[in-house]
Amino acid sequence: MPLLLKGSCRCGAVGFEVESHTPVPYMLCYCSICRKQQGGGGYAINLGAVSETLKVTGKRNLGLYRAEIEDDERTRCEVSTGERQFCKKCGSALWLYDPTWPELVHPFASAVDTNLPKAPERVHIMLKYKASWVEPNIRNGDRSFDLYPEDSIADWHKKHGVWVE
DSSP states (O other), X not given: OOEEEEEEOSSSSOEEEEEESBOOOOEEEOSHHHHHHHOTTSOEEBOBEEGGGOEEEOGGGEEEEOOEEOSTTOSSOEEOSOEEEEETTTOOEEEEEOXXXXXXEEEBGGGXXXXXXXXXXXXXXXXXXXXXXXXXXXXXXXXXXXXXOSSOHHHHHHHTTOOOO
């Protein structure tokens, strides 16, 4: 049975729960969207969960942010399909949903109140876009990528034996 993740914003106006097969907070994203929206250390950690299991309290307090993206990978500015939900009262970033992958929702580890498993390694992604002041703490055994790794969140969990059936 997937792990039930419970989360909330800082002020308690929004709460959520969602089931996850992939609850290990292993991937640190240094892109400007993650960093500026919720990554005080220069990165954010996104988990994976089953979108149809998402239950939310305090929906009236939710705000939606869709980033405009202009970078080396695009010839012109584009509006992201990713829908980042946050609390309108306290600003806490809560989860990302992208209709490109309707079966998934990505709660931010920083918003999850459930105790999460420790990662056997960390994967640093989007280092091409990290802030100049950020010095990633890449430990022995960690992997790092300028953009994305080939493994999906699900693939990584399965390879490391931490997939929750």
